[in-house]
Amino acid sequence: MLIHVLGAGAGGGFPQWNCNCQNCDGLRKGTIKATKRTQSSICVSSDGVHWVLFNTSPDVLQQIQNFPPLQPGRAIRDSGISAIILIDAQIDHTTGLLMLREGTQKRELYSTDMVYQDLTTGNPLLKILDHYCGINHHEISTDGKTSFEIPQIENLTFTAVVLKSAAPPYSPHRNNPHPGDTIGMLIEDKKTQKRLFYAPGLGEIEPHLPPLFKKADCIMVDGTFWTNTEMIDMGLMTKKARDIGHNPQSGEGGMIEVLDRYPQAKKVLIHINNTNPILREDSKERAILTEHGIEVAYDGMDIVL
Template sequence: MRIRVLGSSAGGGFPQWNCNCSNCKGLRNGTIKAQARTQSSIAISVTGQDWLLVNASPDILKQIAQTPDLQPARAVRDSGIAAVLLMDAQIDHVTGLLMLRERQTPLPLLATPEVLSDLSDGFPITRILSHYCTVAPTELPIDGRTTDIPGLPGVQVQTVALSSKPPPYSPFRGNPRPGDNIGLLLHNPATGAKAFYAPGLAAVTPELLEIMGRCDVILVDGTFWTHDEMQREGLSKKAALDMGHLPQSGPGGMIEQLDKLPKSVRKILIHINNTNPMLVEDSDERAVLTAHGIEVAFDGMEVGL
């Protein structure tokens, strides 16, 4: 089983189109050592031809163009995307569905009932797509049951309800529900290997640590370095946890939590905001992560499972 990182940035990408923070300005000017990144998404495959797309970012067309495996030529019009699974209903994770509207068969779409509800009402993408390819929805359970993926034999997933917030447009923004945001546990039955993916994570519970500790690799929320990062940059009045993201540094932060895991677990941060100083490859923050055995995801990164 292969996991390919299509996009490793948080919403807006890196550099963000309207941002002149030190990171974005430095990348444009070539004065920092860093890589451009598209918005967060991964793809999973057993065969290398048919893929499960996990989150459909606004950058999906660029990501497809940069990933030949997603463009097999088995027919005049063809796609390696066999199904799409959504972790939440955030705009930077679902807007790319609109770019898949020219599909010639209904698009298999897997999400929790809470996410499907937001996408049929507050941000009615599924209703819009009903005028094009249409979607074939599958509700994801959050009770620990294993789900098979339509059209992708050998790919099985389990969902884990996470502490985070639904999108600002959701009527439940101030009253989160289990299922608004999930983590994804992947299992390769051929090798026994497991991976955990959670690009949005506001808290790490003992139960979640136990799940991650049984995995071979984890890809988890790397959005902000500090709790007040956006406030100090003058870019937002909201702090990291206000937006549903656990910062890496500080007491109880992601670094401290990941240090509790067995050394056998490969630890990768993904969904990285353009303001995060760890994007600079020779920064002190990146050196701290390296010292703790934590990697930073990049577009095109591949992980075998």
């Protein structure tokens, strides 16, 4: 299984266009040791030719340009993207669909019914695409047991698991969470028996998740915030990290404590907010992660399982 990180940042990327926090200001001025990141997305393949794109960030065109395998030259109109899987309906994971509107071949789109509803009602991106390339929608089961395969993606199976999280602000059921608003994904290579668990948005370690972590050879999960009160402490928000669906790295029950239980897996944090001190490569927080064998995803990172 080939895994390529197209973007490792949270919504807004790093630096965020209107943010002058220590991280963003320092990156612009060159006063900190850090690397810019586009908004989170990965792609997965079994042969290096046909790829599944997870989420379509607003930065998708730049991400495709930075990773040539997604635009092979087999025909005058061509793409290495065989299918798109949406983890949720958030703006930073779906806006890029509009950037992929050219052409007459429908996009093969996989999502839960809840995500499909949000993207045809509150934020009708998919209805807009009907006037351009259009989509073939494939509903992802949320029972946690039903796996699916994707044509052209040989040897890989995909199993979605429901995660607790709020629907986007424009969702008709914003304040009434439904199963399928957000999912994680277990991807298994039938040939090598290797597994990736991927969840860029993870607010709580629910009982059904540890067995999946134990199976995984690579755990790539939410790295948004370092502390639960990070945004409050900086005066940027009035809600805690867990309140908006992100389990922080530090503190009791944080991602460091959780990931320490799975020494068999390669552990990678993705979807990293611009305020998170782990973006500074020489920070004490980054050193703590290194001590615990936890890596920080970056644009262009490659993993082979």
